[in-house]
Amino acid sequence: DTGVSQDPRHKITKRGQNVTFRCDPISEHNRLYWYRQTLGQGPEFLTYFQNEAQLEKSRLLSDRFSAERPKGSFSTLEIQRTEQGDSAMYLCASSYTGSQPQHFGDGTRLSIL
Amino acid sequence: GQQLNQSPQSMFIQEGEDVSMNCTSSSIFNTWLWYKQDPGEGPVLLIALYKAGELTSNGRLTAQFGITRKDSFLNISASIPSDVGIYFCAGQSFQGGGADGLTFGKGTHLIIQP
Numbered sequence: 001d002t003g004v005s006q007d008p009r010h011k012i013t014k015r016g017q018n019v020t021f022r023c024d025p026i027s028e029h030n031r032l033y034w035y036r037q038t039l040g041q042g043p044e045f046l047t048y049f050q051n052e053a054q055l056e057k058s059r060l061l062s063d064r065f066s067a068e069r070p071k072g073s074f075s076t077l078e079i080q081r082t083e084q085g086d087s088a089m090y091l092c093a094s095s096y097t098g099s100q101p102q103h104f105g106d107g108t109r110l111s112i113l
Numbered sequence: 114g115q116q117l118n119q120s121p122q123s124m125f126i127q128e129g130e131d132v133s134m135n136c137t138s139s140s141i142f143n144t145w146l147w148y149k150q151d152p153g154e155g156p157v158l159l160i161a162l163y164k165a166g167e168l169t170s171n172g173r174l175t176a177q178f179g180i181t182r183k184d185s186f187l188n189i190s191a192s193i194p195s196d197v198g199i200y201f202c203a204g205q206s207f208q209g210g211g212a213d214g215l216t217f218g219k220g221t222h223l224i225i226q227p
Contacts, residue, residue, distance in 0.1 A: 006155075033215075041219055042217030043201075044217070045216070048214055091155055098213050101144075101146055102146075104155035104157070104158075107154075
């Protein structure tokens with residue numbers, strides 16, 4: 001059983017560019033979550049999906065951010081017009097149900113030049 | 114965003130010593146979890162707690178869900194070099210606001226001197 005997989009592991013881009021990250025959850029996990037982690041801080045919740053439905057968005061998720069999970073399996077997180085403050089580790093987690101523990105991937109580290 | 118109060122921020126201990134860290138919150142949580150994160154990797158689940166007062170062990174690790182549902186602690190006995198890393202507590206609530214995302218502490222950085 002493979003764990004949560006995230007791609008790419010690292011992304012370096014210039015300010016103003018768009019970036020897209022992908023997350024493949026653990027097979028048969030219905031819940032998929034996105035978090036952002038900056039240096040010296042714990043992860044902060046961004047949004048989550050129950051199958052293909054996006055059920056909750058944090059206030060941290062500005063309108064430049066969009067997430068999708070079209071077929072209820074993998075998910076993508078897109079950031080448009082990136083800013084310096086978007087530099088962070090973006091973590092994906094999945095769980096079988098909302099009350100089951102969340103298991104994390106190794107994240108995508110985004111650096112904005 | 115909201116974060117839990119986790120302490121201590123860092124610990125410098127000798128190999129073989131026991132370690133204790135805790136988390137407190139002003140809000141009630143239905144679930145408490147403890148994760149460990151190594152550099153460049155995602156958090157790895159150590160222990161999940163679902164019931165107030167619950168005491169759970171995983172090898173040398175023991176964690177408890179506080180009676181008030183506003184706190185939790187993690188103990189590590191007889192520390193070894195591979196215990197080095199950052200330990201995070203996380204709380205989860207299931208209120209009507211849909212707060213199913215985890216709320217994390219800022220982490221306890223454990224450093225072990227051989």
